[in-house]
Amino acid sequence: MNYNYASRMANLNGTATREIFKLLGNPEIISFAGGNPAIECLPAQRVKEITADITSSPSFPRVLQYGLTPGFPEFREMLTEYVKTVGITDAKTENVLVISGGQQGIDLALKTFINPGDVILVENPTYLAFLQIANSYEAVCKGVNADDDGLDLADLEEKIIRYNPKILYCVPTFSNPTGKTYTAERRKKIAEITAKYGVIVIEDDPYSKLRFKGDYVPSMKSMDEAGNVIFVSSFSKIISPGNRTGVACATPELIRKMEICKQGTDLHTPNLSQMITYEYLKRGYLEPDLKKAVKIYGEKKACMSDAIAKYMPKEFECTDPDGGLFIWGKFPKGIDVLKIFPEAIEKKVAYIQGSVFFAEPEGTENYIRFNYSYANAEQIDTGIKRLGELFGEKLMNLNK
DSSP: OOOOOOGGGGGOOOOHHHHHHTTTTSTTSEEOSSOOOOGGGSOHHHHHHHHHHHHHSTTHHHHTSOOOTTOOHHHHHHHHHHGGGGTOOSOOGGGEEEESSHHHHHHHHHHHHOOTTOEEEEESSOOHHHHHHHHHTTOEEEEEOEETTEEOHHHHHHHHHHHOOSEEEEOOSSOTTTOOOOOHHHHHHHHHHHHHHTOEEEEEESSTTOBOSSOOOOOSGGGOSSSOEEEEEESTTTTOGGGOOEEEEOOHHHHHHHHHHHHTTTSSSOHHHHHHHHHHHHTTOHHHHHHHHHHHHHHHHHHHHHHHHHHSOTTOEEOOOSBSSEEEEEOOTTOOHHHHHHHHHHTTEEOEEGGGGOSSOTTOTTEEEEEOSSSOHHHHHHHHHHHHHHHHHHHHHHHO
16 A cells, blocks of 8 residues: 655654664673663662552552643642752642653644744754654754753854744753763853744753762753753653653643643553652652662773773763763764674674764764663773774774
8 A cells, every 4th residue: 555644754754862772682682782771770669569559459440530731739749849859849739740751752842833834942952752753743853062061152143044943952961862960050041042043952861860970060951040951850760761750841821832732642640650750759768778779880981981091092082970871982983883784793892973962963973872770890991991902993994
């Protein structure tokens, strides 16, 4: 049959990480490709205990019924306290929406604002799934330059004036893919510039709790005086990605619009998922479990940094993040990491090519992203050694 697809499907493909997962059925492959939390950091016993308590309660049949689109009231009230941990001190229940993972918050924000052809500004590079979601709404993404402190403010303002964007999307803390964190001063300036021009900001914050060194930086939303920032956070990396629970925080007007959009998407976040997350937070499990997880991630990151220093060619440059799950790297021009990927798979190691993280990917074939959260220390050392040998050989041939 000749299917007559919607025009929005023309530029849509599966994300690179999801496609690579299909290659990883072989347990011998060491994967630095995904963004999965460490298995040992998932609170299986806690969730088992909580779920048993929920399902044994006389009121359990109510959990199986339809729920309220914005989330059940006790959980929303709890989330007004939760967002205080990122500096948002004035949130009320009308400011928060329970979402089915942080990615749904992004989708609902775009559904609320974006018409085909609208421009969205993103950091260069940015979260690859955001680019896919933006494509689904037929938006045009334009990259903004950044340095170690965050977005280049002059480039941001110049591109706001040039493109008249509706939205700026950014991951200010332990960015995916770079692992970088914006300074407090840079966040404040971004909030001021976007407010001046009436640009909505989506502040995506899935990683800020995973800090293993350095100083806490408050959210951009906490600096929002105009009401133009939508804060989106997820419990996927700190409790469970499979539970699909997160929170969006914005002005009541914006939350109401996103709630209406959510009604047409999934009616409400599953009640059982909400209850598990609510009880997990209520019982005080998050802080001790995070302390354990952050220690593990810090050790794995140090292991990968050490292996990179030991095995990677001297021409390789990479970030040194204070938290999160990723290290971002760059080879000299002439190295195409996507073309080399099949050879890496032969050596039983996987990674993500950096080009997929750019709104305008031309000339970015030499960038690469490594995830250090999923593999163990031995696998990290072995995998980076294999890649170091592979890329070292490619560079030698390049320089002949």
